[in-house]
Amino acid sequence: MTTEDPSLLASRLSVFPRLGLASLPTPLEPMRRLTAHLGGPRLWVKREDGTGLGFGGNKLRKLDYVLHEAIAAKADVLVSGGVVQSNSQRQVAAAAAKLGMECHLAVYHGRLAPPTPEYATSGNALLNRLFGAHFHDVPWTGNRNAAIEELGGRLREEGRRPYFVPYGVSNPLGAIAYASTIVEIAEQSRALGVRPAAIVHCTGSAGTQAGLVVGASLAMPETRIVGIDIDAEPERVRSDVVACARGAADLIGARFDESDVEVVAGHAGPAYGVPHAATIEAIKLAGALEALALDPVYSGKGLAGLIALIRARRWQPDMDVIFVHTGGAPALFAYQGVLGI
Ligand SMILES: *Cc1c(COP(=O)(O)O)cnc(C)c1O
Numbered sequence: 001m002t003t004e005d006p007s008l009l010a011s012r013l014s015v016f017p018r019l020g021l022a023s024l025p026t027p028l029e030p031m032r033r034l035t036a037h038l039g040g041p042r043l044w045v046k047r048e049d050g051t052g053l054g055f056g057g058n059k060l061r062k063l064d065y066v067l068h069e070a071i072a073a074k075a076d077v078l079v080s081g082g083v084v085q086s087n088s089q090r091q092v093a094a095a096a097a098k099l100g101m102e103c104h105l106a107v108y109h110g111r112l113a114p115p116t117p118e119y120a121t122s123g124n125a126l127l128n129r130l131f132g133a134h135f136h137d138v139p140w141t142g143n144r145n146a147a148i149e150e151l152g153g154r155l156r157e158e159g160r161r162p163y164f165v166p167y168g169v170s171n172p173l174g175a176i177a178y179a180s181t182i183v184e185i186a187e188q189s190r191a192l193g194v195r196p197a198a199i200v201h202c203t204g205s206a207g208t209q210a211g212l213v214v215g216a217s218l219a220m221p222e223t224r225i226v227g228i229d230i231d232a233e234p235e236r237v238r239s240d241v242v243a244c245a246r247g248a249a250d251l252i253g254a255r256f257d258e259s260d261v262e263v264v265a266g267h268a269g270p271a272y273g274v275p276h277a278a279t280i281e282a283i284k285l286a287g288a289l290e291a292l293a294l295d296p297v298y299s300g301k302g303l304a305g306l307i308a309l310i311r312a313r314r315w316q317p318d319m320d321v322i323f324v325h326t327g328g329a330p331a332l333f334a335y336q337g338v339l340g341i
Contacts, residue, residue, distance in 0.1 A: 005186070005219065006182070006183040006186035006187055006219045008218055008219065009179065009182060009183050009186075009215055009218040009219040010183045012218070012252045012253060012254075013176065013179060013180055013183065013252070016065055016173070016176055016177070017065070017068045017072075018064040018065050018068055018177070019063075019064050019065075019067055019068050019071070019099075020064065021053050021060055021063055021064050021067070021095055021098065021099075022051040022052060022053065022056075022060040022061050022063075022064050023050070023051055023052035023053070023056075024051070024061070024180070024184070025184040025187075025188070026046060026047045026048050026050050026051060026181075026184065027046075027047045027050065028044055028045070028046050028047070028184070028185060028188040028189070028192070028322065029044065029045050029047060030042070030043070030044055031043040031044060031045050031289075031290050031292075031323070033289040033290060034285060034286065034289045034290050037285065037289055038307065038310050038311075039317060040310075040315075040316070040317025040318065040319075041197070041310065041315040041316065041317055041318070041319040041320060041321045042194075042317075042318070042319070042320045042321070043321055043322075043323060044194070044196070044320060044321070044322045044323070045290070045292065045322070045323050045324075045325050046181065046184075046185060046199075046322055046323070046324045046325065047325055048061070048181065048324055048325055048326050048327060049292075049293070049299075049325045049326070049327040049328070049329060051327070053091070053094050053095065053098060054090060054091060054093070054094020054095070054097070054098075054127065054131060055090065055094070055127060055327075055329065055330050056091075056327055057087050057090075057091050057326065057327025057328060058178070058208055058324075058326040058327055059087065059088045059091040059092070059168070059169045059327075060091050060094075060095070061177050061178055061180060061181065062169035062170070062173075062174035062175075062177045062178055062207055062211075063091060063092065063095050063165075063169055063177075064177055065173055065174065065176065065177035066165065066166070066169055066171070066173055066174050066177065067095055067099065067163075067165075069163075069173065070101075070163035070165075071099070073161075073163060074161055075101070075161045075162060075163030076101055076102065076160055076161050076162075077101060077102045077103070077104060077155055077160045077161065077162040077163070078092055078095070078096045078101050078102070078103045078104070078162070078163055078165055079104045079105075079106070079148060079151060079152055079155070079162045079163065079164050079165065080092040080103070080104075080105055080106070080164075080165040081105075081106040081108060081138065081144055081148050081167055082105065082106075082107070082108065082167070082168075083107070083108050083111050083112070083140075083273065084107055084108075084109065084114075084119060084120060084124075084125055085119060085123055085124045085125065085273070085297065085330075085331045085334050086124060087124060087295075087298070087327055087328045087330070087331065088167075088168050088169060088205070089105050089107075089124065089128060089133075090124040090127050090128055090131070090330065091169075092105070092165050092169075093105065093127070093128045093131040093132070093133040094127075094131050096131070096132075096133070097131045097132055102134065102160070103131070103132070103133040103134065104133070104134045104136060104151060104155065104162070105128060105133050105134065105135055105136065106136050106138045106144070106147060106148050106151060107135050107136065107137055107138065108138055108139070108140045108144060109137055109138070109139060109140060110139050110140040110141060111140040111272060111273065112271060112272060112273040112274060115273070115274060115275075115335060115337075115338050116334065116335055116336065116337040116338055117337070118333065118334055118335075118336060118337065119334045119335070122333045122334045122336075123330040123331045123332070123333040123334030123335075124330045124331060124334065125334065126330075126333075127330055136151055148164065152164060167205055168204060168205025168206070168207060169205075169207060170205040170206045170207030170208075170210070170240075170244060171207065171244070171247070172210075172244060172247030172248040172250070172251050173248075173251070174207040174211070175206075175207045175208075175210035175211040175214060175244050175245065175247070175248035176211065176214075176248050176251055176252055177207075177211065178207055178208050178210070178211025178212060178215070179211040179212070179214050179215030179218075179248070179252065180211075180215070181211065181212060181215065181324070182211075182212060182215030182216050182218075182219050182220055183215070183219060185199065185220065185322065186219045186220050189220075189320075189322075194320045195222065195223075195320065196220070196223045196320045196321065196322050197223065197224065197315055197319040197320060197321055198223060198224040198225070198226050198315065198321050198322070199212060199216070199220075199223055199224075199225050199226070199321075199322045199324060200226045200228065200302065200305070200306045200309070200321060200322070200323050200324070201225075201226075201227060201228070201302055201323070201324035201326055202227070202228045202229075202230045202298045202299060202301055202302030202305070202326060203227030203228060203229060203230070203237055203241065203263060204230055204231055204237070204298065205240070206237065206240035206241040206243075206244045207244055208227075208324075208326065209225060209227040209241045209245075209261070209263070210241050210244035210245035210247075210248050211248060212225045212324075213225050213241070213245050213256075213260050213261055214245050214248045214249050214252060214254050214256065216260075217249070217254050217255060217256065217257070217260060218252075218254050224262065225260065225261075225262065226262050226264060226306075226309070227241065227261075227262060227263045227264065228263075228264050228267050228301060228302045228304075228305030228306065229263050229264060229265050229266075229267065229268050229305075230267070230268050230272065230297065230298055230301040230302065231268060231272050232268035232269070232270070232271050232272055233272075234263050234264070234265035234268075237263050238261060238263040241261050241263065242258055242261050245260075245261060264305055264309070266305075266308075267301055267302075267304050267305035267308060268301055269301065272297070273297050275296035275297070275300060275301070275335065275338060275339075278301075278304040278307075278308070279296055279300040279301050279304050280296070280300070280338075280339060280340065281304065281307075282294065282300050282301075282303035282304040282307055283295075283296065283300040283303075283332075283339065284341065285303075285307075286300075286303055292325060293329035293332060294325065294328070294329070294332075295327075295328030295329055295330075295331040295332055295335075296331060296332065296335045296338070296339070297328060297331055297335075298326055298327075298328045298331075299325055299326055299327065299328050302323070302324075302326070303323060306321070306323055
């Protein structure tokens with residue numbers, strides 16, 4: 001059996017410059033009480049919610065690389081699209097504040113009906129204001145890209161140099177950035193004497209899963225990457241992950257096998273951004289047993305999917321499975337009224 005060796009992946013990643021916005025490495029911690037509650041496998045959590053800047057989350061790792069490109073291009077304004085409670089936009093706004101850049105957010109309205117009165121103003125929306133972002137309302141239905149282009153055009157007319165952050169910071173460079181998580185997990189697992197059977201996480205705009213898949217192909221070939229669809233569009237998500245991973249594999253010189261992309265359907269609830277009973281159960285378990293703050297849009301659904309796979313006996317009790325906590329806790333406050341606590 002091969003042992004995990006992250007050195008090849010680490011050296012391939014080292015040629016990509018990064019800004020150092022995220023606090024890395026993030027910890028890999030045991031979830032002993034959740035493991036006991038579910039009766040195994042042994043569960044671990046990779047704390048990507050703990051990347052630091054502006055409440056942290058999985059987008060900071062991608063922004064570290066992608067915004068290096070923005071700065072190299074002498075951009076002075078960041079432009080980003082996302083829904084009202086987007087964690088991605090909040091991390092872009094935080095990075096812009098830290099870097100001394102202006103941040104313009106195209107805020108998509110109408111992807112979901114606001115589930116609570118606090119949805120519009122609390123959580124990420126509050127933090128975006130705190131970090132000094134500028135807001136532009138854009139309808140979800142219609143040509144969102146054209147609206148962002150127009151916003152960029154207006155900024156250019158004012159003599160600014162805008163940089164467009166891709167949706168969810170998910171492009172091949174963002175995926176390369178996320179492959180750095182695999183270097184950390186491989187090193188941490190080796191130090192702990194753990195050989196993870198799987199790494200499970202929630203998947204949305206594709207960059208996270210693409211990075212994990214490409215990284216694992218080089219450094220953890222025996223570990224399965226399992227993405228839990230939270231968009232209620234598993235086919236679309238899977239094809240986005242395949243495209244993004246292919247681009248990332250080309251950039252980093254890895255082989256890419258489509259069969260390595262697994263997107264699990266059935267745990268997204270009725271729609272994106274709408275938590276259902278299993279999501280709320282997962283959030284409460286993680287809080288009560290592990291003092292983890294999961295969110296109702298992403299990580300809560302991700303853990304709901306992992307719990308369902310465990311209950312379906314996907315893994316043996318003596319195996320090790322890592323859950324990636326991708327962040328999103330600020331959205332809890334925007335959904336307070338639907339949590340029933
Ligand atoms: C964006 C996000 C994800 C999904 O990551 P993608 O790279 O968009 O697939 C998961 N969890 C949280 C909390 C997020 O904000």
